[in-house]
Amino acid sequence: MKLNPFVQAGIGLTFALLWSCPTLAALTETKNFGMDVKITGQSEDDRDLGTQKGGDVNGIGLDLRPWIYGESGNWSAYAMGQAVASSDIIETDTLQQSADDENQQTTNDDRKTKKNYLAMREFWVGYSGFTPYPGEILKLGRQRLHNDDGQWRDTNIEALNWTFDTTLLKANVGAAERFSEYRTDLKELSPEDKDRQHFYADASYQWTPGQWIGLRGHHTHDDGKLDYPEPGVPTDSLDKRENGDLTWLGIEANSDAYNWRNTNTVNYWASVTGMQGNRDTVNALNADGTRPTNAKRSDDLNGWATDLGVRLRLDPQWQVGAAYSRASAEYEQNGLQSNRSNWTGTQSRVHRFGEAFRGEMNNMQSMSLFGSWQLREDYDASLVYHKFWRVDGNKPVGSNGIDAVQNNTDDVTGAILSSTSLPLEDGKKDLGQEMDLVVTKYFKTGLLPAGLSHSIDEPSALVRLRAGVFKPGDAYGSQVDSYMHRAFVDVIWKF
Numbered sequence: 001m002k003l004n005p006f007v008q009a010g011i012g013l014t015f016a017l018l019w020s021c022p023t024l025a026a027l028t029e030t031k032n033f034g035m036d037v038k039i040t041g042q043s044e045d046d047r048d049l050g051t052q053k054g055g056d057v058n059g060i061g062l063d064l065r066p067w068i069y070g071e072s073g074n075w076s077a078y079a080m081g082q083a084v085a086s087s088d089i090i091e092t093d094t095l096q097q098s099a100d101d102e103n104q105q106t107t108n109d110d111r112k113t114k115k116n117y118l119a120m121r122e123f124w125v126g127y128s129g130f131t132p133y134p135g136e137i138l139k140l141g142r143q144r145l146h147n148d149d150g151q152w153r154d155t156n157i158e159a160l161n162w163t164f165d166t167t168l169l170k171a172n173v174g175a176a177e178r179f180s181e182y183r184t185d186l187k188e189l190s191p192e193d194k195d196r197q198h199f200y201a202d203a204s205y206q207w208t209p210g211q212w213i214g215l216r217g218h219h220t221h222d223d224g225k226l227d228y229p230e231p232g233v234p235t236d237s238l239d240k241r242e243n244g245d246l247t248w249l250g251i252e253a254n255s256d257a258y259n260w261r262n263t264n265t266v267n268y269w270a271s272v273t274g275m276q277g278n279r280d281t282v283n284a285l286n287a288d289g290t291r292p293t294n295a296k297r298s299d300d301l302n303g304w305a306t307d308l309g310v311r312l313r314l315d316p317q318w319q320v321g322a323a324y325s326r327a328s329a330e331y332e333q334n335g336l337q338s339n340r341s342n343w344t345g346t347q348s349r350v351h352r353f354g355e356a357f358r359g360e361m362n363n364m365q366s367m368s369l370f371g372s373w374q375l376r377e378d379y380d381a382s383l384v385y386h387k388f389w390r391v392d393g394n395k396p397v398g399s400n401g402i403d404a405v406q407n408n409t410d411d412v413t414g415a416i417l418s419s420t421s422l423p424l425e426d427g428k429k430d431l432g433q434e435m436d437l438v439v440t441k442y443f444k445t446g447l448l449p450a451g452l453s454h455s456i457d458e459p460s461a462l463v464r465l466r467a468g469v470f471k472p473g474d475a476y477g478s479q480v481d482s483y484m485h486r487a488f489v490d491v492i493w494k495f
Helices: 005-020
Strands: 033-045 057-072 075-086 117-127 136-146 154-165 169-177 196-208 211-222 242-254 266-282 296-313 318-327 364-375 379-390 405-409 416-421 430-444 461-472 484-494
Antiparallel strands (some): 196 211, 296 318, 318 364, 364 379, 405 416, 430 461
Protein backbone atom coordinates (compact mmCIF):
# COMPACT_ATOMS: atom_id res chain seq x y z
CA MET A 1 0.00 0.00 0.00
CA LYS A 2 1.49 3.32 -1.09
CA LEU A 3 1.15 6.09 1.49
CA ASN A 4 0.51 9.65 0.35
CA PRO A 5 3.27 12.17 1.19
CA PHE A 6 1.38 13.75 4.10
CA VAL A 7 0.87 10.37 5.80
CA GLN A 8 4.55 9.56 5.29
CA ALA A 9 5.48 12.95 6.72
CA GLY A 10 3.13 12.41 9.66
CA ILE A 11 4.72 9.08 10.52
CA GLY A 12 8.21 10.55 10.28
CA LEU A 13 7.26 13.60 12.32
CA THR A 14 5.69 11.35 14.95
CA PHE A 15 8.97 9.62 15.68
CA ALA A 16 10.86 12.91 15.53
CA LEU A 17 8.51 14.46 18.09
CA LEU A 18 8.69 11.46 20.40
CA TRP A 19 12.46 11.37 20.39
CA SER A 20 12.65 15.15 20.80
CA CYS A 21 11.61 14.60 24.43
CA PRO A 22 14.90 14.62 26.36
CA THR A 23 15.99 10.99 26.85
CA LEU A 24 13.02 8.83 26.04
CA ALA A 25 14.51 6.30 28.44
CA ALA A 26 13.60 8.60 31.32
CA LEU A 27 9.86 8.33 30.74
CA THR A 28 7.29 8.19 33.48
CA GLU A 29 6.78 4.98 35.38
CA THR A 30 3.21 4.66 34.14
CA LYS A 31 2.43 2.59 31.08
CA ASN A 32 3.45 4.64 28.06
CA PHE A 33 2.27 2.59 25.09
CA GLY A 34 -0.76 0.54 24.25
CA MET A 35 -3.46 -0.40 21.80
CA ASP A 36 -7.09 0.66 21.59
CA VAL A 37 -9.23 -2.02 19.96
CA LYS A 38 -12.67 -1.00 18.74
CA ILE A 39 -15.23 -3.21 17.01
CA THR A 40 -18.18 -1.33 15.54
CA GLY A 41 -21.36 -2.74 14.05
CA GLN A 42 -23.43 -0.25 12.06
CA SER A 43 -26.96 -0.40 10.71
CA GLU A 44 -28.17 2.56 8.70
CA ASP A 45 -31.19 2.84 6.45
CA ASP A 46 -32.18 5.64 4.08
CA ARG A 47 -29.60 8.34 4.71
CA ASP A 48 -30.91 9.68 1.38
CA LEU A 49 -34.56 9.37 2.54
CA GLY A 50 -35.25 7.04 -0.39
CA THR A 51 -34.26 9.56 -3.08
CA GLN A 52 -31.59 7.36 -4.68
CA LYS A 53 -30.33 3.81 -4.75
CA GLY A 54 -28.15 2.82 -1.84
CA GLY A 55 -27.90 5.01 1.23
CA ASP A 56 -27.90 1.95 3.47
CA VAL A 57 -25.07 0.59 5.61
CA ASN A 58 -24.97 -2.80 7.28
CA GLY A 59 -21.64 -4.15 8.39
CA ILE A 60 -18.95 -4.50 10.99
CA GLY A 61 -15.56 -2.85 11.30
CA LEU A 62 -12.35 -3.42 13.26
CA ASP A 63 -10.46 -0.28 14.32
CA LEU A 64 -6.97 -0.69 15.85
CA ARG A 65 -5.30 2.38 17.38
CA PRO A 66 -1.74 1.86 18.65
CA TRP A 67 -0.41 4.72 20.77
CA ILE A 68 2.77 5.76 22.54
CA TYR A 69 3.20 8.45 25.18
CA GLY A 70 6.38 9.86 26.63
CA GLU A 71 7.09 12.28 29.48
CA SER A 72 10.33 13.72 30.81
CA GLY A 73 10.40 16.77 33.05
CA ASN A 74 8.25 19.46 31.46
CA TRP A 75 8.26 17.74 28.07
CA SER A 76 5.79 15.19 26.74
CA ALA A 77 4.96 13.62 23.40
CA TYR A 78 2.18 11.46 22.07
CA ALA A 79 1.29 9.64 18.87
CA MET A 80 -1.64 7.48 17.84
CA GLY A 81 -2.02 5.57 14.58
CA GLN A 82 -5.05 3.84 13.17
CA ALA A 83 -5.82 0.80 11.01
CA VAL A 84 -9.40 0.12 9.94
CA ALA A 85 -10.80 -2.95 8.18
CA SER A 86 -14.52 -3.40 7.62
CA SER A 87 -17.16 -5.22 5.61
CA ASP A 88 -18.85 -1.97 4.59
CA ILE A 89 -17.95 1.69 4.93
CA ILE A 90 -18.33 1.78 8.71
CA GLU A 91 -18.15 4.91 10.83
CA THR A 92 -15.85 3.89 13.68
CA ASP A 93 -14.99 7.44 14.75
CA THR A 94 -17.44 9.83 16.45
CA LEU A 95 -15.16 12.74 15.52
CA GLN A 96 -15.80 11.99 11.84
CA GLN A 97 -17.78 14.98 10.59
CA SER A 98 -19.58 13.19 7.80
CA ALA A 99 -19.97 9.69 6.50
CA ASP A 100 -21.01 10.67 2.99
CA ASP A 101 -17.65 11.23 1.33
CA GLU A 102 -18.23 8.03 -0.58
CA ASN A 103 -21.35 9.58 -2.15
CA GLN A 104 -19.63 12.65 -3.55
CA GLN A 105 -19.86 12.94 -7.32
CA THR A 106 -16.15 13.39 -8.02
CA THR A 107 -14.05 12.90 -11.12
CA ASN A 108 -11.32 11.23 -9.07
CA ASP A 109 -10.93 8.93 -6.11
CA ASP A 110 -8.97 11.35 -3.94
CA ARG A 111 -11.78 11.81 -1.41
CA LYS A 112 -13.77 8.62 -1.41
CA THR A 113 -14.00 6.79 1.89
CA LYS A 114 -12.90 3.17 1.62
CA LYS A 115 -13.57 0.11 3.74
CA ASN A 116 -9.93 -0.33 4.72
CA TYR A 117 -7.40 2.40 5.46
CA LEU A 118 -4.42 3.45 7.56
CA ALA A 119 -4.20 6.79 9.33
CA MET A 120 -2.29 8.94 11.81
CA ARG A 121 -4.79 10.33 14.32
CA GLU A 122 -2.45 12.36 16.52
CA PHE A 123 1.22 13.26 16.85
CA TRP A 124 2.30 16.12 19.07
CA VAL A 125 4.98 17.34 21.44
CA GLY A 126 4.05 19.29 24.57
CA TYR A 127 5.78 21.60 27.03
CA SER A 128 4.30 22.47 30.44
CA GLY A 129 6.99 24.61 32.04
CA PHE A 130 5.65 28.12 31.48
CA THR A 131 3.72 28.20 34.78
CA PRO A 132 3.80 26.10 37.96
CA TYR A 133 0.17 24.99 37.48
CA PRO A 134 -0.25 21.28 36.59
CA GLY A 135 -3.08 21.96 34.13
CA GLU A 136 -0.99 24.13 31.81
CA ILE A 137 0.53 22.79 28.57
CA LEU A 138 1.58 24.03 25.12
CA LYS A 139 1.19 21.45 22.33
CA LEU A 140 2.46 21.52 18.76
CA GLY A 141 1.31 18.99 16.17
CA ARG A 142 -1.80 17.13 15.13
CA GLN A 143 -3.89 16.94 18.29
CA ARG A 144 -7.37 16.70 19.72
CA LEU A 145 -8.88 20.15 20.17
CA HIS A 146 -11.89 20.01 22.42
CA ASN A 147 -14.28 22.20 24.38
CA ASP A 148 -16.99 21.01 26.75
CA ASP A 149 -20.07 21.47 24.55
CA GLY A 150 -18.39 20.28 21.33
CA GLN A 151 -19.97 23.19 19.42
CA TRP A 152 -16.75 25.16 18.88
CA ARG A 153 -13.96 22.58 18.78
CA ASP A 154 -13.92 18.79 18.85
CA THR A 155 -11.62 17.39 16.19
CA ASN A 156 -8.10 16.18 15.41
CA ILE A 157 -6.19 18.90 13.55
CA GLU A 158 -2.70 20.34 13.19
CA ALA A 159 -2.42 23.11 15.77
CA LEU A 160 -0.34 25.14 18.17
CA ASN A 161 -2.50 25.14 21.30
CA TRP A 162 -1.93 26.45 24.82
CA THR A 163 -4.23 25.17 27.58
CA PHE A 164 -4.49 26.56 31.10
CA ASP A 165 -6.74 24.47 33.35
CA THR A 166 -7.00 25.25 37.07
CA THR A 167 -9.70 25.10 39.73
CA LEU A 168 -10.85 28.68 39.17
CA LEU A 169 -9.72 29.53 35.62
CA LYS A 170 -9.73 27.63 32.34
CA ALA A 171 -8.34 29.08 29.11
CA ASN A 172 -7.26 28.04 25.62
CA VAL A 173 -5.40 30.01 22.94
CA GLY A 174 -4.31 28.60 19.62
CA ALA A 175 -4.06 28.50 15.85
CA ALA A 176 -4.90 25.56 13.61
CA GLU A 177 -4.98 24.57 9.97
CA ARG A 178 -5.75 21.25 8.34
CA PHE A 179 -3.03 20.24 5.90
CA SER A 180 -4.06 16.62 5.36
CA GLU A 181 -6.46 13.97 6.63
CA TYR A 182 -3.43 11.68 7.19
CA ARG A 183 -5.46 8.78 5.79
CA THR A 184 -4.53 6.48 2.93
CA ASP A 185 -8.02 6.78 1.39
CA LEU A 186 -8.66 10.53 1.75
CA LYS A 187 -5.81 12.07 -0.21
CA GLU A 188 -7.48 15.46 -0.67
CA LEU A 189 -8.99 17.87 1.83
CA SER A 190 -12.59 18.95 1.58
CA PRO A 191 -12.99 22.29 -0.23
CA GLU A 192 -14.04 23.92 3.05
CA ASP A 193 -10.75 22.95 4.73
CA LYS A 194 -8.37 23.91 1.93
CA ASP A 195 -6.24 26.94 2.90
CA ARG A 196 -8.44 27.75 5.89
CA GLN A 197 -6.73 28.97 9.07
CA HIS A 198 -8.38 29.00 12.49
CA PHE A 199 -7.46 31.35 15.35
CA TYR A 200 -9.25 30.96 18.66
CA ALA A 201 -9.25 31.86 22.34
CA ASP A 202 -11.56 31.22 25.27
CA ALA A 203 -11.53 31.73 29.02
CA SER A 204 -13.98 30.76 31.76
CA TYR A 205 -13.95 31.67 35.44
CA GLN A 206 -15.55 29.88 38.41
CA TRP A 207 -17.03 32.94 40.09
CA THR A 208 -18.70 30.89 42.84
CA PRO A 209 -18.41 27.16 43.60
CA GLY A 210 -19.77 25.16 40.67
CA GLN A 211 -20.79 28.24 38.64
CA TRP A 212 -18.79 29.21 35.53
CA ILE A 213 -18.95 32.17 33.18
CA GLY A 214 -16.81 32.57 30.10
CA LEU A 215 -16.00 34.30 26.81
CA ARG A 216 -15.17 32.59 23.52
CA GLY A 217 -13.78 33.85 20.23
CA HIS A 218 -12.91 32.22 16.91
CA HIS A 219 -11.73 33.62 13.56
CA THR A 220 -11.32 31.79 10.26
CA HIS A 221 -9.24 33.20 7.42
CA ASP A 222 -9.64 31.58 4.01
CA ASP A 223 -7.94 33.10 0.97
CA GLY A 224 -7.63 29.85 -0.97
CA LYS A 225 -7.68 29.97 -4.76
CA LEU A 226 -11.18 29.60 -6.17
CA ASP A 227 -11.96 27.10 -8.94
CA TYR A 228 -14.05 28.81 -11.61
CA PRO A 229 -16.21 26.68 -13.94
CA GLU A 230 -15.08 26.36 -17.54
CA PRO A 231 -17.49 25.89 -20.47
CA GLY A 232 -17.49 22.27 -21.56
CA VAL A 233 -15.47 21.11 -18.54
CA PRO A 234 -17.35 19.08 -15.90
CA THR A 235 -17.19 20.43 -12.36
CA ASP A 236 -15.97 18.41 -9.41
CA SER A 237 -17.28 18.44 -5.85
CA LEU A 238 -13.69 18.99 -4.68
CA ASP A 239 -13.52 22.34 -6.51
CA LYS A 240 -13.21 25.26 -4.11
CA ARG A 241 -16.18 27.51 -4.77
CA GLU A 242 -16.07 29.93 -1.83
CA ASN A 243 -13.68 31.63 0.56
CA GLY A 244 -13.66 34.52 3.01
CA ASP A 245 -13.23 35.53 6.65
CA LEU A 246 -15.64 34.87 9.52
CA THR A 247 -15.50 35.83 13.20
CA TRP A 248 -17.46 34.43 16.15
CA LEU A 249 -17.74 36.00 19.63
CA GLY A 250 -19.75 34.39 22.39
CA ILE A 251 -20.55 34.39 26.09
CA GLU A 252 -21.49 31.32 28.12
CA ALA A 253 -22.54 30.37 31.64
CA ASN A 254 -23.07 26.94 33.17
CA SER A 255 -23.20 25.03 36.43
CA ASP A 256 -20.41 22.64 35.43
CA ALA A 257 -23.22 20.88 33.57
CA TYR A 258 -20.93 18.98 31.18
CA ASN A 259 -19.10 17.33 34.08
CA TRP A 260 -21.05 14.09 34.48
CA ARG A 261 -19.56 13.56 37.95
CA ASN A 262 -21.13 16.67 39.47
CA THR A 263 -23.97 16.01 41.91
CA ASN A 264 -25.93 19.27 41.60
CA THR A 265 -29.68 18.99 42.00
CA VAL A 266 -30.15 21.48 39.17
CA ASN A 267 -27.72 21.93 36.27
CA TYR A 268 -27.96 24.49 33.49
CA TRP A 269 -26.06 25.83 30.50
CA ALA A 270 -26.60 28.93 28.39
CA SER A 271 -24.64 30.45 25.53
CA VAL A 272 -25.14 33.27 23.03
CA THR A 273 -22.87 33.73 20.01
CA GLY A 274 -22.67 36.36 17.29
CA MET A 275 -21.04 35.83 13.90
CA GLN A 276 -20.08 38.22 11.13
CA GLY A 277 -17.80 38.24 8.13
CA ASN A 278 -17.63 38.20 4.35
CA ARG A 279 -17.63 35.51 1.70
CA ASP A 280 -16.81 35.30 -2.00
CA THR A 281 -18.75 32.66 -3.93
CA VAL A 282 -18.12 31.41 -7.47
CA ASN A 283 -21.03 31.97 -9.87
CA ALA A 284 -22.21 29.02 -11.94
CA LEU A 285 -22.18 29.02 -15.73
CA ASN A 286 -25.18 30.47 -17.52
CA ALA A 287 -27.96 28.14 -18.62
CA ASP A 288 -26.51 28.07 -22.15
CA GLY A 289 -23.10 27.00 -20.80
CA THR A 290 -21.38 30.36 -21.23
CA ARG A 291 -19.43 32.21 -18.57
CA PRO A 292 -21.42 34.56 -16.31
CA THR A 293 -20.82 38.30 -16.48
CA ASN A 294 -19.33 38.25 -12.98
CA ALA A 295 -17.15 35.28 -12.10
CA LYS A 296 -17.96 35.58 -8.39
CA ARG A 297 -20.16 37.45 -5.94
CA SER A 298 -19.36 38.88 -2.52
CA ASP A 299 -21.67 38.82 0.48
CA ASP A 300 -21.57 40.17 4.02
CA LEU A 301 -22.74 37.63 6.59
CA ASN A 302 -24.26 38.26 10.00
CA GLY A 303 -25.84 35.73 12.32
CA TRP A 304 -26.35 34.65 15.89
CA ALA A 305 -27.08 31.46 17.82
CA THR A 306 -28.05 30.39 21.32
CA ASP A 307 -28.09 27.09 23.18
CA LEU A 308 -29.97 26.71 26.48
CA GLY A 309 -30.55 23.74 28.74
CA VAL A 310 -31.62 22.69 32.23
CA ARG A 311 -31.26 19.31 33.93
CA LEU A 312 -32.93 18.19 37.18
CA ARG A 313 -31.51 15.39 39.33
CA LEU A 314 -34.35 13.28 40.73
CA ASP A 315 -32.06 11.03 42.78
CA PRO A 316 -28.41 9.91 42.59
CA GLN A 317 -29.15 7.84 39.46
CA TRP A 318 -31.93 9.56 37.50
CA GLN A 319 -32.05 12.95 35.75
CA VAL A 320 -34.51 14.66 33.41
CA GLY A 321 -34.11 17.81 31.39
CA ALA A 322 -34.90 20.01 28.42
CA ALA A 323 -32.80 21.95 25.93
CA TYR A 324 -33.45 24.58 23.26
CA SER A 325 -31.24 25.82 20.46
CA ARG A 326 -31.73 28.43 17.74
CA ALA A 327 -29.43 29.63 14.98
CA SER A 328 -30.31 32.37 12.49
CA ALA A 329 -30.45 31.79 8.74
CA GLU A 330 -26.93 33.10 8.02
CA TYR A 331 -25.25 31.67 11.11
CA GLU A 332 -22.95 28.71 10.66
CA GLN A 333 -20.48 26.84 12.85
CA ASN A 334 -16.73 27.12 12.39
CA GLY A 335 -16.14 23.63 10.96
CA LEU A 336 -14.23 22.15 13.92
CA GLN A 337 -17.32 21.08 15.89
CA SER A 338 -18.71 17.62 16.58
CA ASN A 339 -21.77 18.79 18.58
CA ARG A 340 -21.18 15.87 20.95
CA SER A 341 -21.01 16.36 24.70
CA ASN A 342 -22.16 15.07 28.09
CA TRP A 343 -25.22 17.35 28.04
CA THR A 344 -27.58 14.59 29.25
CA GLY A 345 -25.51 14.19 32.42
CA THR A 346 -23.98 10.78 31.71
CA GLN A 347 -20.46 9.62 30.95
CA SER A 348 -21.48 8.88 27.33
CA ARG A 349 -21.23 11.77 24.89
CA VAL A 350 -24.47 12.28 22.95
CA HIS A 351 -25.04 14.28 19.76
CA ARG A 352 -26.77 17.52 20.65
CA PHE A 353 -28.90 17.49 17.47
CA GLY A 354 -29.71 13.83 16.94
CA GLU A 355 -27.70 10.66 16.40
CA ALA A 356 -29.50 10.20 13.07
CA PHE A 357 -30.26 13.75 11.84
CA ARG A 358 -26.99 15.25 13.13
CA GLY A 359 -28.16 18.79 12.69
CA GLU A 360 -25.90 21.82 12.72
CA MET A 361 -26.44 25.33 14.05
CA ASN A 362 -27.47 26.87 10.73
CA ASN A 363 -31.00 28.19 10.10
CA MET A 364 -32.33 25.70 12.63
CA GLN A 365 -34.08 25.65 15.97
CA SER A 366 -34.56 22.56 18.07
CA MET A 367 -36.31 21.51 21.24
CA SER A 368 -35.10 18.44 23.13
CA LEU A 369 -36.51 16.51 26.09
CA PHE A 370 -34.47 13.80 27.76
CA GLY A 371 -34.10 11.42 30.65
CA SER A 372 -30.82 9.85 31.76
CA TRP A 373 -29.62 7.17 34.17
CA GLN A 374 -26.16 6.61 35.65
CA LEU A 375 -25.37 3.66 37.94
CA ARG A 376 -22.02 4.41 39.58
CA GLU A 377 -19.38 4.09 36.83
CA ASP A 378 -20.80 0.79 35.57
CA TYR A 379 -23.81 1.72 33.42
CA ASP A 380 -25.44 4.76 31.86
CA ALA A 381 -28.33 5.43 29.50
CA SER A 382 -29.92 8.45 27.79
CA LEU A 383 -33.29 8.62 26.05
CA VAL A 384 -33.80 11.82 24.03
CA TYR A 385 -36.63 13.30 21.96
CA HIS A 386 -35.81 16.05 19.43
CA LYS A 387 -38.01 18.33 17.35
CA PHE A 388 -36.41 20.38 14.54
CA TRP A 389 -37.62 23.44 12.59
CA ARG A 390 -36.18 25.87 10.06
CA VAL A 391 -35.87 29.48 11.18
CA ASP A 392 -36.25 30.84 7.62
CA GLY A 393 -38.61 28.65 5.64
CA ASN A 394 -37.00 29.61 2.33
CA LYS A 395 -33.35 28.84 3.10
CA PRO A 396 -31.45 25.54 3.54
CA VAL A 397 -30.19 24.06 6.81
CA GLY A 398 -27.02 22.30 7.89
CA SER A 399 -27.07 18.56 8.56
CA ASN A 400 -24.37 15.99 7.93
CA GLY A 401 -26.62 13.06 8.75
CA ILE A 402 -29.06 13.40 5.83
CA ASP A 403 -28.07 13.18 2.15
CA ALA A 404 -31.34 13.50 0.23
CA VAL A 405 -30.91 14.29 -3.47
CA GLN A 406 -32.90 15.44 -6.48
CA ASN A 407 -32.17 13.45 -9.62
CA ASN A 408 -32.09 14.81 -13.19
CA THR A 409 -33.15 11.89 -15.41
CA ASP A 410 -33.19 11.19 -19.14
CA ASP A 411 -36.73 11.57 -20.51
CA VAL A 412 -36.37 8.52 -22.74
CA THR A 413 -34.32 5.98 -20.79
CA GLY A 414 -34.98 7.20 -17.26
CA ALA A 415 -31.27 7.05 -16.51
CA ILE A 416 -29.96 9.44 -13.86
CA LEU A 417 -27.92 12.17 -15.55
CA SER A 418 -26.98 14.15 -12.44
CA SER A 419 -27.93 14.59 -8.80
CA THR A 420 -28.08 17.66 -6.59
CA SER A 421 -29.06 18.16 -2.97
CA LEU A 422 -32.80 17.92 -2.50
CA PRO A 423 -34.20 21.46 -2.11
CA LEU A 424 -36.50 21.89 0.87
CA GLU A 425 -40.11 22.91 0.29
CA ASP A 426 -40.51 26.71 0.19
CA GLY A 427 -42.26 28.07 3.25
CA LYS A 428 -42.23 24.74 5.08
CA LYS A 429 -40.36 24.92 8.39
CA ASP A 430 -40.99 21.50 9.96
CA LEU A 431 -37.76 19.52 9.50
CA GLY A 432 -38.85 16.51 11.52
CA GLN A 433 -38.45 14.76 14.84
CA GLU A 434 -36.20 12.10 16.29
CA MET A 435 -35.82 9.63 19.16
CA ASP A 436 -32.34 8.67 20.37
CA LEU A 437 -31.17 5.96 22.75
CA VAL A 438 -27.60 5.67 24.04
CA VAL A 439 -26.79 2.84 26.48
CA THR A 440 -23.33 1.90 27.80
CA LYS A 441 -21.88 -0.82 30.01
CA TYR A 442 -18.39 -0.05 31.39
CA PHE A 443 -15.98 -2.75 32.52
CA LYS A 444 -12.66 -1.34 33.74
CA THR A 445 -10.88 1.94 34.29
CA GLY A 446 -7.46 3.17 35.26
CA LEU A 447 -5.19 1.69 32.59
CA LEU A 448 -4.30 4.97 30.87
CA PRO A 449 -1.77 7.68 31.80
CA ALA A 450 -3.38 10.77 33.29
CA GLY A 451 -1.67 12.92 30.66
CA LEU A 452 -3.92 11.49 27.95
CA SER A 453 -7.20 12.67 29.48
CA HIS A 454 -7.76 15.26 26.74
CA SER A 455 -7.11 12.80 23.92
CA ILE A 456 -9.08 9.78 25.14
CA ASP A 457 -12.64 10.07 26.44
CA GLU A 458 -13.41 6.53 27.45
CA PRO A 459 -12.54 4.10 30.24
CA SER A 460 -10.60 0.98 29.41
CA ALA A 461 -13.44 -1.23 28.24
CA LEU A 462 -17.07 -0.75 27.31
CA VAL A 463 -20.00 -1.88 25.18
CA ARG A 464 -22.24 0.90 23.83
CA LEU A 465 -25.40 1.20 21.76
CA ARG A 466 -26.01 4.50 19.94
CA ALA A 467 -29.25 4.63 17.97
CA GLY A 468 -31.50 7.27 16.45
CA VAL A 469 -34.71 7.16 14.39
CA PHE A 470 -35.56 10.30 12.38
CA LYS A 471 -38.97 11.10 10.91
CA PRO A 472 -38.74 13.81 8.19
CA GLY A 473 -41.12 16.75 8.37
CA ASP A 474 -43.06 18.71 5.74
CA ALA A 475 -39.95 20.63 4.65
CA TYR A 476 -38.64 17.50 2.90
CA GLY A 477 -41.81 17.11 0.83
CA SER A 478 -44.09 14.12 0.38
CA GLN A 479 -41.86 12.01 -1.89
CA VAL A 480 -39.29 10.99 0.74
CA ASP A 481 -39.42 7.92 2.96
CA SER A 482 -41.24 8.13 6.28
CA TYR A 483 -38.29 7.18 8.51
CA MET A 484 -34.53 6.78 8.55
CA HIS A 485 -32.41 5.21 11.24
CA ARG A 486 -28.76 5.03 12.25
CA ALA A 487 -27.52 2.62 14.93
CA PHE A 488 -24.11 1.57 16.21
CA VAL A 489 -22.88 -1.05 18.63
CA ASP A 490 -19.33 -0.32 19.84
CA VAL A 491 -17.11 -2.72 21.75
CA ILE A 492 -13.95 -0.99 23.00
CA TRP A 493 -10.99 -2.43 24.85
CA LYS A 494 -7.86 -0.47 25.71
CA PHE A 495 -4.73 -2.56 26.26
